[in-house]
Amino acid sequence: MENEVKIDQETPVREVKVENLSMRQLLELDACTRCGECSNWCPAYEQDKREPINPRGRAYDFRRLIRRQYGLLRPDGFLGKLFGKKPITEAEIKRIAADLYECSTCRQCHFVCPVSIDTVELWEAIRRSFVEAGYGPLDSQKDLVTSVKSYDNPWRQPRSSRARWTRVAKKKKRIKEEPKDLGKNKAEVIYFVGCTGSYDVNVEEVAINTVNILEHSQTDFGILGNKEKCCGSVLLRMGDRESFETIAQENIKQFNELGIKTLVTSCSGCFKTIKEDYAKVGGMNFDIKHTAEYLVELIKSGKLELKHEVKMKVTYHDPCHLGRHSGVYDAPRELLRSIPGIEFVEMERSREFSRCCGAGGGLKAGYPDIQNKISQQRISDAIATGATELVSACPFCYQGLQVGIQAMNAPITMRDITELVYRSLTGKTEQERPAAEGEAEAE
Amino acid sequence: MKHYLYFEATALLYILTFVTFIFFFAGVFVTISLWRRGKAKSLYHSVSTPAIIKAFIVNVVLQLQIIKFSFIRWVMHFCIFIGFMGLLALTAWEAFLADILPASSALVRLFFNNGGRLILDVWGEVFGTMLLAGLIIALLRRYVFRVAQLDTILKDTVSIVLLLIISVSGFIAEAFRLMAIPGSPDLIYSFVGLLFAKVFAAAGIPMLNYKLFVWLHGLAAMLFIALIPFSKMWHAFASPIEIILDASEKQGKHEEEVAAAHYSVSRS
Numbered sequence: 001m002e003n004e005v006k007i008d009q010e011t012p013v014r015e016v017k018v019e020n021l022s023m024r025q026l027l028e029l030d031a032c033t034r035c036g037e038c039s040n041w042c043p044a045y046e047q048d049k050r051e052p053i054n055p056r057g058r059a060y061d062f063r064r065l066i067r068r069q070y071g072l073l074r075p076d077g078f079l080g081k082l083f084g085k086k087p088i089t090e091a092e093i094k095r096i097a098a099d100l101y102e103c104s105t106c107r108q109c110h111f112v113c114p115v116s117i118d119t120v121e122l123w124e125a126i127r128r129s130f131v132e133a134g135y136g137p138l139d140s141q142k143d144l145v146t147s148v149k150s151y152d153n154p155w156r157q158p159r160s161s162r163a164r165w166t167r168v169a170k171k172k173k174r175i176k177e178e179p180k181d182l183g184k185n186k187a188e189v190i191y192f193v194g195c196t197g198s199y200d201v202n203v204e205e206v207a208i209n210t211v212n213i214l215e216h217s218q219t220d221f222g223i224l225g226n227k228e229k230c231c232g233s234v235l236l237r238m239g240d241r242e243s244f245e246t247i248a249q250e251n252i253k254q255f256n257e258l259g260i261k262t263l264v265t266s267c268s269g270c271f272k273t274i275k276e277d278y279a280k281v282g283g284m285n286f287d288i289k290h291t292a293e294y295l296v297e298l299i300k301s302g303k304l305e306l307k308h309e310v311k312m313k314v315t316y317h318d319p320c321h322l323g324r325h326s327g328v329y330d331a332p333r334e335l336l337r338s339i340p341g342i343e344f345v346e347m348e349r350s351r352e353f354s355r356c357c358g359a360g361g362g363l364k365a366g367y368p369d370i371q372n373k374i375s376q377q378r379i380s381d382a383i384a385t386g387a388t389e390l391v392s393a394c395p396f397c398y399q400g401l402q403v404g405i406q407a408m409n410a411p412i413t414m415r416d417i418t419e420l421v422y423r424s425l426t427g428k429t430e431q432e433r434p435a436a437e438g439e440a441e442a443e
Numbered sequence: 444m445k446h447y448l449y450f451e452a453t454a455l456l457y458i459l460t461f462v463t464f465i466f467f468f469a470g471v472f473v474t475i476s477l478w479r480r481g482k483a484k485s486l487y488h489s490v491s492t493p494a495i496i497k498a499f500i501v502n503v504v505l506q507l508q509i510i511k512f513s514f515i516r517w518v519m520h521f522c523i524f525i526g527f528m529g530l531l532a533l534t535a536w537e538a539f540l541a542d543i544l545p546a547s548s549a550l551v552r553l554f555f556n557n558g559g560r561l562i563l564d565v566w567g568e569v570f571g572t573m574l575l576a577g578l579i580i581a582l583l584r585r586y587v588f589r590v591a592q593l594d595t596i597l598k599d600t601v602s603i604v605l606l607l608i609i610s611v612s613g614f615i616a617e618a619f620r621l622m623a624i625p626g627s628p629d630l631i632y633s634f635v636g637l638l639f640a641k642v643f644a645a646a647g648i649p650m651l652n653y654k655l656f657v658w659l660h661g662l663a664a665m666l667f668i669a670l671i672p673f674s675k676m677w678h679a680f681a682s683p684i685e686i687i688l689d690a691s692e693k694q695g696k697h698e699e700e701v702a703a704a705h706y707s708v709s710r711s
Binding site: 018019020021022023024025026027028030031032033034035036037039040051056057060066067070071072112114115116117118125279280287 | 473474477478479480481482483484485486487502506508509512516592593594596599675677678681682684685686688689690692703
């Protein structure tokens with residue numbers, strides 16, 4: 001286990017403050033009925049059957065911790081001394097912290113909770129308190145946080161190479177032109193690529209397909225290039241709220257000054273963060289749309305025509321940040337159904353009950369084995385449908401699910417939704433494009 | 444009134460009730476003080492009264508959200524919640540009649556001396572039966588079938604055992620009261636108590652002083668109430684608040700998004 005807690009009874013315990021939580025969140029800890037419905041659904045608990053990591057256990061542990069710090073029976077109080085209550089140990093707090101981070105923040109627990117506890121907001125607020133007390137994030141997750149603060153991306157890549165993918169893609173003729181640089185030009189739409197799409201060569205085709213589709217639809221769009229910064233999702237999920245707010249404010253200021261009408265992103269994590277979490281930090285003077293939503297609008301307005309058949313049997317994985325966190329379930333399905341030739345089948349668990357891929361919330365960095373198992377479980381769901389292609393709408397899910405496909409050597413191919421749209425739009429894959437265009441040019 | 448051997452409150456009962464409420468309100472104060480330590484923003488959207496009313500009816504009173512996962516769990520929780528609330532209301536109503544209104548008032552005379560007492564009998568029987576039925580299901584799920592999703596800690600057991608003592612001692616007390624007034628035409632209104640009485644008679648259990656069981660019933664109820672803010676049962680107060688806040692936030696957010704979309708369309 002990567003995050004094993006070392007027992008040290010002597011180290012003085014630091015206070016885990018509750019001021020970072022709201023009154024409602026403290027009430028939520030008392031509102032948990034301990035019915036255990038969450039334990040039937042939690043993807044992490046499904047793979048690691050320990051009570052403290054399921055949402056009920058996590059709420060119970062934190063409630064116990066704060067009662068020990070502030071309650072009537074706190075060890076240094078009159079009643080605590082009378083009843084011989086022992087103070088909580090450093091080891092216990094570290095164990096609670098380790099269990100708190102064994103969570104992909106998928107929000108499934110909120111949807112099955114009979115009391116509708118806003119679980120993920122609660123976990124993030126608790127994580128913030130652990131971070132401030134110096135107990136979080138886990139060692140294996142600290143690199144992500146440090147990297148975002150130092151490089152504006154979680155992958156330890158230099159800022160100057162953020163837009164490298166556009167230059168390489170142009171050179172390889174995978175895109176016609178480099179997208180407009182919004183640092184120098186104006187456009188109606190900004191395509192916010194996100195860190196994973198920008199830096200990970202394995203998923204760069206998400207960005208390349210998106211750019212090609214937007215160009216094809218003659219959308220007036222641009223990107224921020226090297227000036228694009230991480231949305232800060234990693235910081236927020238890890239509990240570093242202060243750093244998140246700083247980066248969010250900088251991004252909001254930058255976006256607002258661009259004079260854009262719409263921000264489009266193909267990363268569900270960025271989408272959720274900008275749409276839902278930025279709204280709590282500052283006002284924004286533009287609409288925020290996920291690529292799937294924006295492409296559906298383009299189709300409806302006649303700017304995109306999906307005329308080529310794509311003969312595939314596909315199933316769709318709802319990214320947690322797009323679905324359960326942001327309520328976007330229909331647009332990706334509408335998009336898939338508008339592609340001629342596609343046979344679309346749902347997995348047994350879909351929409352608000354979609355099983356998580358395990359990649360979010362720091363779980364992949366903190367507990368890669370658990371994430372791998374969660375991913376394999378989701379791949380099994382997809383295989384059970386008889387589909388040959390597993391489609392999603394998030395580069396992070398793409399990465400996360402690819403882990404499971406490789407581990408299982410599964411007979412299913414991972415695709416981003418933009419890839420299928422591009423195929424239907426042009427009749428060829430994005431990789432086929434340069435050759436085909438080269439031939440056309442030669443003719 | 445004495446003809447029916449109803450229990451009459453004594454000074455000791457009043458003192459114990461007072462102490463119970465001291466503990467209860469002290470617990471509520473301590474718990475809410477802890478909540479008030481939270482300084483982050485609780486609500487982000489405009490309050491939606493229709494959403495609150497709907498959630499209160501559908502999710503707090505009827506608890507229909509539980510049915511989609513398990514019908515038997517819904518029956519169990521609905522019976523315990525409504526049964527307990529019904530009995531609490533009955534106790535409050537009786538206390539109001541006995542201690543607030545003058546004995547000469549028409550309401551007091553109706554409920555304590557005339558036909559109204561039969562309403563109280565039926566009221567207690569119906570809600571008491573619901574509570575007992577719910578508790579039996581809870582006991583079976585938790586301790587006999589050991590349903591996998593349940594993780595039993597001391598607080599769960601304490602709550603169930605106390606409620607069980609309250610429920611069963613109430614019916615036993617009623618059975619012994621009914622055994623003391625055989626042949627009364629009103630027995631049928633205490634139909635479950637009557638069933639208990641018949642079982643006791645058939646089993647040859649002698650009639651004991653029913654007041655002992657009333658005291659057991661009362662003391663268990665007082666202990667239960669005093670422990671509410673410190674026990675699992677506190678969720679009966681906290682959960683409904685969370686349910687209606689969540690419903691209001693979701694509706695408020697939805698309305699703001701609709702308004703923003705409208706603004707966006709008109710802007711373009």
